[in-house]
Amino acid sequence: MSSTATAVSDPSRRKKSRPRRRELREVTLLVAIFAVVLGVGVLRPSFMSFSNIEFMVLSSVVLGLVGISQTFVIITRGIDLSVSAVLGLSAMVFGLLSTTSSMPLWQALPLCLAMGAVLGCFNGFLVAWLKIPPIIATLGTYSLYGGLTFIYSNGLQVDQVSPNFAAFGNDNLIPGLPVPTPVLALAAVAAAAWFVLNHMKFGRNILAIGNNAAAAYNAGISVRRTLLAVYTISGALAAFAGLVFVAYTGSATATTGTGDHVELQSIAIALIGGTAIAGGRGNLAGTVIGSVFLSVVITALVFLQVPAIWYSAGEGLMILAAVTLGARRSVNP
Amino acid sequence: MKSLIKMLLVSASLGAMATAAHAQTSIDTSKTIKVAMVPKLIGLSVFKANEQGAIEAAKSLNINFLYTGPVTASAQGQVDIINSLVARKFDAITVTSNNPTELAPSLKRAMAQGIAVVSYDSDVSPDARDFFIQNTAYPAMGKALVDSVEAYAGPNAQVAILSSTPDAAIQNAWLGAVKTYMAATYPNMKIVTTQYGQSSPSLSLSAGLNILHAYPQVTAIIAPDGAAEVGAAAAIEKLGLQGKVFATGASDPNSIRQYVKDGVIKASPLWDEVGEGKLVMYVARLAANHALKSDDTFTVPGLGTYTVNNKVIIFSKPLVFTAENIDKYNF
């Protein structure tokens, strides 16, 4: 939140280092992933089996989706802590609807995106119109949306989902292509997000606001509407992630999302991926690779028979390593 | 055996005749009392099943019933709620604890104010409650868990454990019993790894998949936690290992029904959570009436006769769900 503040105040220096740093982070992460896969694969050949690699990629999809939405928000110098609550609410609502009202997937999908968009839009309103700092606004809605999940579930939990949900979460969309649907969905979302960020006016506006909101405003960018749109997208993506979650795991409880601290994990992968918490710079490819990286690290610890209590320490060390090794040192504090 | 039954019958009838204290008609329900049930957290269906039974029993026992719990499975949340129940002058508090020791001080304060404290499911420190209703005896549960996989994976099975957290009291008690029974009865059975799913569906599923990938020799997963058993079963099904790897655990029938029918879970022990909820209310009523001694017997209509042994009441033998009987239970 602070150590790159100097960089923000000195745009010329940051501009110079920007492209190089981005590439470095992605390369670092990819090298790290290959190193881990090869290293562990030599010791435990089954680590490199297709089934295990598919699992590692598949289990990173939900986090990857939330990470993309988090990346957008962080670029605007914001943060969205409510993603985990939105994810949990969506998983609970559509998981229950799929079983109790046997809602088909094609109905659930647009409803889910709409619900997420409304929740995200409220965050955007709090941030852009009421000027509540994003961390506070989304901390507040985190409790609110989390409470809604409890109210909606009324003590029930999702124990199984209908076959068309389960197929969406696990099967391959295109026969013959051994890639599960969620992975394709993540790829599609990531590609769309990349296009929006790098090739559309809206994306440039987001970057401009993150660099300097006042300047962006003076340049004629509607800061409020852009922020509103960013938080709306974030909510919609988080809700979509919830749908994928419940389709993939087939179960959800009222603490899904918030209990797993998806919000902190998603911030972690965005930052690992090379997005700056001070805003103005985002790396979507880095985010997606970052989510795979986390999943690979955890699985590797299991294969190496590290006692389970040390997994989170391993995760923490790997995050630190990824963030420090790829970073360029700046001159000032 | 016969003489034991005879003795029980005699003592029951004697008790009924002499003191008329513990038979069905003898529970004093003249005064309405306020009883709270505090689960580990609200929003889990096993605890909801307890509530269902408790509500039924509360009606006949003239109990003003409240089901309230924290939104996260934390001892702090439970302590806050217990303190508020004390301030609201409840007559009895029933609780299944997230942590036996952390809850003790506030429960002791409740007892000091004359509130009856009954723990069920997961116990608290013995000096911080009047009675404890144990779901099922720990050795019996350990045996049931092992037998549920041994029958299918064989006595030489390589077993993986998927628990909730490293310091979960009841899971550790069961796993201790599992190890003891395993060592004594199936010395060739081996526990190859212990993983934790933090009672989260997603983490349990990941842990289950990780076990199956990293330890291909595993043929049985013992997952004595609601979310963990579902995660283990889902992992087996995702990798198409039905019939090769067998899961068991302690989950409510609704959440494992599909896996039991698919044959991923052949047998899974638990107990009748609805019935347990009823028993909790009976014990709470008796404790609030000061009508139960630390070694005693009493009868609950529809459930049977229970023995109190040093303030501990064992609810039932493990109830093993199989494809044949699971549809008889809905909770």
Added chain:
Amino acid sequence: MRYLFPSQPWDRALVAILVALFSGFCILTPGFYNGFHGTLAITEEFLPFGFVALGLSVVILTGGIDLSVGSISGLAAVIMAILIKSYGLNTWLAVLVAVGAGGGLGWLNGQIITRLRVEPLIATLSTNFIYSSIAIALAGASPPYGFGHAFGELGTGAIAGWVPVQLVIFIVLAIGFSVLITRTGYGRRLVMIGYNRDAAHYAGVSVASVERRAYCISGVMAAFAGIVLASYYDAVRADMGDILLLTSITMVVLGGISIFGGEGGILGVTLAVMILGVLRQGMLIAGFSDMVTTMLIGAILLSSIAIKNLFSSRGFDFGSIIRRLSFLRPPERMTSRS
């Protein structure tokens, strides 16, 4: 005498809210007022959050954040318990060592942030994972409990049977922190860094060293909160600090400290600690469920910050309300700090 009365409008508003809440609960909620000591003893339920909030205030004033407070307090409490139970160390010596360990962990956070130049958020998130693993490993399958009556006084005792020990310690610490921030050179440097890092740097302030000490302070306070929790529960658990983080951040921000740093004071935080604590306990006693209480506190956080923003830098006159509520007006400044 002047310092006894809050001078900032926000602090005054908080005092009014606290008084209204407290008297409201006393009058309307049977069981809330429970004798002088009984009522004050309610503070024992939430002051551990307050200790964390004090330490966190210092970090947030610099514009940083410390997400590792929860795991530091769990780890410190576990260290203390093991020193007492397994090594037979004197209880109070063990407390000192544990608080020192908390300082060390916070210092390590500071080192990672300033030497490795990692964002505070990601640095403390990572160390949060690491510290909690260590705490779980140390605590083992059945974490220690039962530390004796004398130690229990820290969390549940009352001085002369009247005022809870925790409350006395909290007030003393709050005054200490207030003096630290407003009356010492270190405090001024702290606020200056949060207000404008570059200016502080060019003014010759050793930003890194001030920051390192801030994280050290946060670690000490988190560890102390863990010790108090251990005393209150007479037990430790590796994850018992997890619940502290979000509520403590809420307290700091509701207290008027800007999440971007450089603005706000300890008095507000102290009041916010009391408000949120009394509100939560009062609502639970009034019979609201934990879920409703949690949601309402979220809603209060949002509306209070929104109101504060709407009225800040202007008076409470009618015209400003109209102006502030007309959302079509262009913004004067966005949330940017530069």
